[in-house]
Amino acid sequence: MNLHEYQAKELLKKYNVPVQEGIACSTIAEAEEAYRYINSQYGSRFVVIKAQIHAGGRGKGTIKGKDQRGVAVAKNLEDVKNIAGNILGGTLVTVQTGEAGKLVSKVLVAQDVYYEGPDKTKEIYLSILLDRAKGKNVIMYSTEGGVNIEDVAHDTPEKIFKEWVHPGGALPSFQARKIGFNLGLKGDAFKNCVKFVTNLYSAYVGLDCSMLEINPLFKTSDNKIIAVDCKMNIDDNSLMRHPDVAALRDITEEDPTEVEAAKFNLNFVKLDGNVGCMVNGAGLAMATMDMIKLSGGEPANFLDVGGTANAQTVEAGFRIILKDPKVKAILINIFGGIVRCDRVAQGVIDAYESIGNIEIPIIVRLQGTNAEVAKELIDKSGLKVQSAILLSEAADLVNKAVA
Incomplete structure (x- = not known):
């Protein structure tokens, strides 16, 4: 979940992080x-x-x-x-x-933080996020803070420093001091930076952030260290521990279809393609999207209905996919492990009848528990639904639909 700058700064203040x-x-x-x-x-x-x-x-x-x-x-x-x-x-x-x-x-x-004082001002870049390859949190920072940090990373990567921190504890004091040294800070600015980074890391862990970026981190002319801007992303899976943070969600900033999908516990991400897909399981969804691409189509969405797909979730998925005018076909690819394929097939039939006439082709591939029963239900339904057993069959049908 993303937060606005003003919301993120209020949360940082609770961890004694100085902000503009x-x-x-x-x-x-x-x-x-x-x-x-x-x-x-x-x-x-x-x-x-x-x-x-x-x-x-x-x-x-x-x-x-x-x-x-x-x-x-x-x-x-x-x-x-x-x-x-x-x-x-x-x-x-x-x-x-x-x-x-x-x-x-x-x-x-x-407020204005560029006031006059005994020392020079300085803009710094600092962010904290998870390095999945190392299984550790990483603090990235640079003396070249400001609006063009992407250019710094591309043109002069040696100016980007990194500190990896084990996620099981607080930020070690020696690493906080190392950050201050690498940023070229001295005296009060150095001491304030150590406190700032230590408290910022505590906020990152305490709020279950997936990303926390301060750009610029500002050294004032009287050597205070202040967060002038803040981008904060919260891990959605942790929101049950933070009801106060969850209440800050601004759904007007999110895709309306993704908001609607969340109401039905559907994992949905809108894409720019022409083939809608409805799948149970994230791994199978990724494989299905690859298959759509290889068959000549482009995925219009990522939609994982989970392991408990039923008529209601299937119908909700249909309605959400059909809101996209670019969709030329829908592929439903279900592996019946926990869920029975015949129940999904009945859900497809019920959803089809509930929604009414659907002009675009619908391809259904059901494999696993009761797959044969499911295929028979689809074939005898009289609906304009094409069934497939093999992935290659489904790929051919998708190819014909978008050709």
Whole structure:
């Protein structure tokens, strides 16, 4: 589950991680009030107004139809009105959203951290995620923080440092100090960095994050270490332990079909192809998608109905797949281990009759427990459903359907 920047920062504060303070706003009036409060509370010369969407590249992205970036500096109240007015309700297009962009419903009005002081400021990159190959968490960091970290990783990979941490405990103090040394920090900045990284790692583990990225991690002119931006992903499987975090989910940022699929406990991911697929088991689903590709089609989705497929889940899967106008055929590939194939076949028939006339070809391959009974049910149903026993048969039928 993805979180907005303002939500992630509030969670980090609970772990004593210093952040750039800000207020989330849904209206221009709220943004004006936030500006007044931040100006009086922190003595900010200006505020930064940031669009809140689940995508990166906001600073380089633009609002459709307007000369307005997704992140902008407001130096006075008039700037706040204009910038917030341009962003709120607009569609922000970034390198990660694609041309469709995303609707902006909130902005974060944040304090100025680029104030003058005795030392130089510094932008740093830092992220924590799981390295599956090593079975450890990895902290990646660089002195070259800011909006172009992808270019740094591509052009000068030697500037990206990594620290692997065993997932069974806290961040060892020697590694926290090593990070500070590699970033070239000294004195109070070094001490503050050690505390920051230690607390950030605690937040990563405590919140069951799958990814936590701070870019930029900012060293102020008076040597404070502050998270200016934050991207946080939470492991969906851990949300039962974090009902407060689960309540932060913003379904308006998610694909509507994926949200609907979740209501029926279907594992669904929308793709860009022309063949819808409904399968029980993630491994079989991946193999089915490969088979669709090899047969000349393109998978339109990943849909795993799980091991307890029945008429209700099959019908829900049908309805979700049929919402995609690009779909030219549907392939149902079920291996009857826990689930009986005849029950799935009856579910297909019931769903077909419930939904009504379905114009596109439906190919059903059922193997395993009661597969022969299932094929007989399909063949005698009188429906425009084609059955297959072998995977090669199903592949040929898919090929004909999309040709």
